[in-house]
Amino acid sequence: MFYYSHENYSHQNSTFSKSYFKIKTTTFYSMIVKEGKVAIEVPDNHLKKAHFYNPRMELARDLTILVLIASQKKDFVACDALAATGIRGIRIAKETQAKHVVVNDANDDIIPLIKKNVLLNNLTNVEVTNKDANILLFENVKKFDYADIDPFGTPVFYLEAAAKALRNEGIVGITATDTACLSGTYPLVALRKYGVKSFKTDFFKELGLRILIKSIAQAFAKHDAAFIPLISYAFEHYYRVFGRIEEGKRVASENLRKNLGYVAYCKKCLNRSISKEVTCKCDVCGARLINIGPVWTGEIEDYRFVKKAEDVLPSLDWLKTSEEIKKLLSFLENESKVSLYYDVHKVCKVYGMNVPSFEVVIKKLRDAGYSVFRTHFCRTGIKTNANLKTFLNALECTKRLNSFTEARDISPDYD
Numbered sequence: 468m469f470y471y472s473h474e475n476y477s478h479q480n481s482t483f484s485k486s487y488f489k490i491k492t493t494t495f496y497s498m499i500v501k502e503g504k505v506a507i508e509v510p511d512n513h514l515k516k517a518h519f520y521n522p523r524m525e526l527a528r529d530l531t532i533l534v535l536i537a538s539q540k541k542d543f544v545a546c547d548a549l550a551a552t553g554i555r556g557i558r559i560a561k562e563t564q565a566k567h568v569v570v571n572d573a574n575d576d577i578i579p580l581i582k583k584n585v586l587l588n589n590l591t592n593v594e595v596t597n598k599d600a601n602i603l604l605f606e607n608v609k610k611f612d613y614a615d616i617d618p619f620g621t622p623v624f625y626l627e628a629a630a631k632a633l634r635n636e637g638i639v640g641i642t643a644t645d646t647a648c649l650s651g652t653y654p655l656v657a658l659r660k661y662g663v664k665s666f667k668t669d670f671f672k673e674l675g676l677r678i679l680i681k682s683i684a685q686a687f688a689k690h691d692a693a694f695i696p697l698i699s700y701a702f703e704h705y706y707r708v709f710g711r712i713e714e715g716k717r718v719a720s721e722n723l724r725k726n727l728g729y730v731a732y733c734k735k736c737l738n739r740s741i742s743k744e745v746t747c748k749c750d751v752c753g754a755r756l757i758n759i760g761p762v763w764t765g766e767i768e769d770y771r772f773v774k775k776a777e778d779v780l781p782s783l784d785w786l787k788t789s790e791e792i793k794k795l796l797s798f799l800e801n802e803s804k805v806s807l808y809y810d811v812h813k814v815c816k817v818y819g820m821n822v823p824s825f826e827v828v829i830k831k832l833r834d835a836g837y838s839v840f841r842t843h844f845c846r847t848g849i850k851t852n853a854n855l856k857t858f859l860n861a862l863e864c865t866k867r868l869n870s871f872t873e874a875r876d877i878s879p880d881y882d
């Protein structure tokens with residue numbers, strides 16, 4: 468039973484007003500939140516009830532709008548498969564050129580609130596459904612031009628259904644909040660959920676994204692489609708990947724053949740490399756390497772798409788997080804050119820050095836002809852195509868590179 472009533476209520480933040488409603492036997496006080504071009508009602512204890520509305524995800528929702536507008540999709544059909552209050556799907560219906568948006572949640576308690584929010588925004592292009600996301604997506608084979616998968620925790624359960632529901636050249640936005648598992652803290656969980664042998668490294672955020680993208684690409688390949696990443700990033704408590712689907716057996720096989728591989732990591736000297744096959748011995752210190760994989764070793768951003776999004780962003784003047792998005796995109800534009808960042812602080816800790824000036828290190832490497840970029844993954848990170856020895860030279864490391872049996876084994880810090 469759904470019951471709604473409005474009370475006058477003032478709040479220090481003028482974007483909120485308050486009312487209350489009943490879901491089954493529980494009464495919730497609610498407030499109106501404005502985000503993007505919509506106003507939606509959320510329970511005022513939404514910060515405790517994370518499954519209702521999470522203001523920290525506004526950037527992810529703003530970016531969803533930007534991706535859809537930058538992709539120039541018009542008259543398209545979208546699906547917000549795990550919608551909670553419906554805010555993402557409702558925003559897509561209001562702020563993009565979507566023809567029809569299916570807003571779905573399996574929790575029947577929340578459906579009246581989604582319906583109320585659709586009415587609140589005078590939308591006629593939204594259909595609210597109450598199904599398990601997998602059932603909804605499998606019932607709608609090749610019906611959607613955009614699908615959003617935004618669960619709590621891992622998205623792996625929904626990847627194959629998303630692949631089936633997308634039309635050729637459709638786009639999918641996928642969130643993962645199981646960051647500990649993806650970052651190598653729980654290798655057995657990563658093996659179970661993502662089919663990847665993982666390990667905690669100093670570039671764990673990038674590795675987590677590469678594990679996630681590998682599992683998306685593999686799920687899509689099972690249904691004879693390639694998954695091509697457009698924008699991928701790690702932010703606060705979540706990972707998010709936008710990518711497009713390209714149908715075809717050959718393109719699906721090629722996509723995996725070209726872009727899956729292993730990261731070989733030396734936990735003694737921090738050497739790392741990407742290869743198609745497993746590698747046994749560290750070519751810097753001779754220690755046994757840890758092979759992490761298979762992971763996505765290809766590009767995790769489409770820099771042309773990132774550029775397009777950067778060009779479109781200034782016209783979307785209603786996005787409150789546009790400054791943060793601008794900063795993020797400026798990192799991503801370059802980041803795809805080089806893989807596996809070094810966390811300078813960790814490197815210095817392992818080598819017993821003081822942290823040098825980043826500007827000096829970057830200049831030295833650039834002057835020597837290497838590509839060098841800062842990374843959105845880590846404030847103390849540097850991405851470069853210089854190998855470990857060159858990088859250490861730029862840090863003015865004086866430790867002899869064949870003396871790593873003496874170097875402190877860093878693994879306890881990361882396990």
Ligand SMILES: C[S@@+](CC[C@H](N)C(=O)[O-])C[C@H]1O[C@@H](n2cnc3c(N)ncnc32)[C@H](O)[C@@H]1O
Binds near residue numbers: 551554598599617
């Ligand atoms: C993280 S919330 C979604 C947040 C929302 N996308 C937003 O931007 O505010 C996840 C939602 O998925 C719903 N959910 C969980 N399992 C589901 C399933 N199997 N099918 C559909 N919805 C599901 C939950 O009820 C919850 O509302």
Ligand SMILES: [Zn+2]
Binds near residue numbers: 737
């Ligand atoms: Zn080594």
